[in-house]
Amino acid sequence: xxxxxxxxxxxxxxxxxxxxxxxxxxxxxxxxxxxxxxxxxxxxxxxxxxxxxxxxxxxxxxxxxxxxxxxxxxxxxxxxxxxxxxxxxxxxxxxxxxxxxxxxxxxxxxxx
Amino acid sequence: xxxxxxxxxxxxxxxxxxxxxxxxxxxxxxxxxxxxxxxxxxxxxxxxxxxxxxxxxxxxxxxxxxxxxxxxxxxxxxxxxxxxxxxxxxxxxxxxxxxxxxxxxxxxxxxxxxxx
Numbered sequence: 261x262x263x264x265x266x267x268x269x270x271x272x273x274x275x276x277x278x279x280x281x282x283x284x285x286x287x288x289x290x291x292x293x294x295x296x297x298x299x300x301x302x303x304x305x306x307x308x309x310x311x312x313x314x315x316x317x318x319x320x321x322x323x324x325x326x327x328x329x330x331x332x333x334x335x336x337x338x339x340x341x342x343x344x345x346x347x348x349x350x351x352x353x354x355x356x357x358x359x360x361x362x363x364x365x366x367x368x369x370x371x372x
Numbered sequence: 373x374x375x376x377x378x379x380x381x382x383x384x385x386x387x388x389x390x391x392x393x394x395x396x397x398x399x400x401x402x403x404x405x406x407x408x409x410x411x412x413x414x415x416x417x418x419x420x421x422x423x424x425x426x427x428x429x430x431x432x433x434x435x436x437x438x439x440x441x442x443x444x445x446x447x448x449x450x451x452x453x454x455x456x457x458x459x460x461x462x463x464x465x466x467x468x469x470x471x472x473x474x475x476x477x478x479x480x481x482x483x484x485x486x487x488x
Contacts, residue, residue, distance in 0.1 A: 297473060301416070308466055308481050309408075309416060314473040352416055356474040360432055363416045 262287050262355050266364035272372045279340040281367045283353035288333050290357070297356035300329055300338045303366075304349040312351075313338065345371060373398045373477045375467050380482030387457050387486070393450040393467030393479055401425075401445035404470040407452045409463035410481075419465070420452065435461075457486045 263286040273279045289296045300313040311320050313329035316336065326341040340347055348371060353364040379391040391407070407419040420441040421430045429441050440453040450467050464481040471477065 299474060301475070308478045309475070310478070311476050314476070318472075320472075320476065354416070354475070359430065361418045361474060363418075366415050 261360060262289075262358045262362050264353055264355055264362050264364035266351075266353060266367050269365060269367055271367055271369045273340075273343045273369060274372050275345065276342050279343050279347075279369060281338045281351055281353075281369075283331075283336045283338070283364050285334045285336075285355055287358060289336075289355050290333065295357075296332065298329075298331065298336050299354045299356065300327075301352045301354060301363075302347075302349050303352065304346075307349075309352065340369075343369070343371070373469065375469065375477060375479035377465065377467055377479045377482035380465060380484045382485045382487065383457055384488050385458060385486055388453070388455045389457065389484060391452040391454065391465055391467075391482055391484075393452075395448045395450065395469075398469075400443075400448040405441075405443060405450045406468045406470065406475065407439075407441060407450075408466045408468050408475070408478075409461075409484075410466070411460075411463045414463075417463075421470075422450070454484070457484075459486050462486050 265284045267282045296316050298316045301309040303309045312323050317329045328339050350366040350368050352366050374396045376394045383389050406421050422441045426443050438456045442451045464483050466481045467479045468475040469477045
């Protein structure tokens, strides 16, 4: 199985400051169809996951533009340009290129 | 898009449970569907996948042979039949749709506890 590794696992941030989460895959996530199936999810406390980013850098509908995704191959990044209080939660990267689909361990974002 | 899971609860080891996921506000029959679970304080783990007409299903190694995913497109409902349950199956179970890639919408989850 493809192992997804996130860093850091805990990220204390100051309101209004930027934040960045890294995600590495044990294999390239470039699919034979040319797409890279790397998604990012947000899970607020007590809620179900919500997809933020699909195929590396595409924001889902309703996701604030302070969230952005980038990367290629095996290295990916989720950035929050200015953290707001509602961004507290756990963020997961997930690959869908290889079967089975696998998630990272999660990065807990909290306010300092 | 609405996905509402039900059927979770407390069950003894070796027991069975059937989860349901009622879909609404979208054309259920046009989308692949999945079950994903999350153990207490743990990360998300994909469990099972089914294509639009139910002819293709895949499972995580940890549940293959014990769990069965199915769907009733007329009832707009996804199912997960769970047999021979183990303590390690304790988790919140989510149904999730595959749209614009994978897992674009999720239900609120239904908790399953396997304990004597």
